[in-house]
Amino acid sequence: QSVLTQPPSASGTPGQRVTISCSGSSSNIGSNYVYWYQQLPGTAPKLLIYRNNQRPSGVPDRFSGSKSGTSASLAISGLRSGDEADYYCATWDDSLSGVVFGGGTQLTAL
């Protein structure tokens, strides 16, 4: 059981906007920055969003992050088949003194 809760799956049609949620608590999301990662099949994870809503250079602006209270969301607009991947949220947990990940969401482009 992961400390951060994500839906196990999400889907959308090409061109659609899809959101993935990440729920935590006051000791993690509520008091620290949220990061999001994309993991394509057979590859290492790649940073998509840092500090809640910042994109590293090279990440398209179709990807956006937000945070409110103890929850965060990743939004993908203009969904493409190439966006099919597993997505993970992460943050520091003050109570555990460690990084915690969500269980991951498998995104499918229908």
Place this chain on the structure above:
Amino acid sequence: EVQLVESGGGLVQPGGSLRLSCAASGFTFSNYAMNWVRQAPGKGLEWLSGISGSGTSTYYADSVKGRFTISRDNSKNTLSLQMSSLRAEDTAVYYCTGDSYGYWCPDYWGQGTLVTVSS
């Protein structure tokens, strides 16, 4: 270009030990906190341990506390993970990761090295 290259993975018997290494290049290694993250086959990501840039602060997940030890050599730009009392459930791909933003979550990832614990 930032590069993190893990080595040392392989097959080990239950109860055995293994040492993973990570060679870092393309950035000022001592300025980055570093972490080890693993992924069991078909499962999600699990953070294992982190170490500050100076090496003075270390953190561990409960699942590996007392069995794994993280260390770094800033003169050689290397990160290590000494693993002992290995169990079947430690079988996973182990990733070396770097944190450039100062919030411990990784931004740079290595390609991973597979550790298989089996008799």
